[in-house]
Amino acid sequence: MVIKLDGDPIMEKMKELCETLLGQEAYKELRDSIDRFASDEPSLQQYERFMEEHQHLRRKEDADIELTSGEIARYEQEERALYDNDVIRKFLYAQREFGQLHDRISQYFTKTIELDRLPESGDLKKGDCGCGGSCGSGHGH
Incomplete structure (x- = not known):
């Protein structure tokens, strides 16, 4: 017998999460930084x-x-x-912000399954992206 999770309620919550992200003013500014970089040929x-x-x-x-x-x-x-270069610097910052958010969400999900409960703040490592510090996400900048 194959056991499958019901993905519908999970995807509903994912939609809510993404709507929350899209609604933030900071998101719009970060997204603008990426778009500006993508259209700036010299950069x-x-x-x-x-x-x-x-x-x-x-x-x-x-x-x-x-x-x-x-x-x-x-x-x-x-x-x-x-x-x-202001355009590149803002792009790299935006890329890092989105990457860190992605890492936190992923870590929260992984820890939930690993611990078989919702993780508490002490369960989540601060600044840990699981890349050993060599993922090119601008550590130290």
């Missing part, structure tokens, strides 16, 4: 170049090829330039 190109450089250096590190001090300095300069 998109700058971000893309940085991400390509990031991947290139990561591949070198993964292959145990030592990075030169010049490569590291150039990377750090390009990273600072991202945050100096």
Whole structure:
């Protein structure tokens, strides 16, 4: 016998959750930051170049090829330039905010099943995204 959860009431609550999100003024501002970035070609190109450089250096590190001090300095300069660009900085902030909310919701759901009860605040780890700190979500920025 196959046991299935009734997804309808859960999806109703999910709809309420998403309506609450969409109704927040902060949501609209964060969403605007993402839309502004998506339509700003110079910012998109700058971000893309940085991400390509990031991947290139990561591949070198993964292959145990030592990075030169010049490569590291150039990377750090390009990273600072991202945050100096208002459009990119606001996009990265919005991306982080939405990512953190997603992580909290996911963690709450996972903990509910793990604990077989609703989690209390002490059950939820602060700032833990389960990525080991290397998920690229702007930890430390």
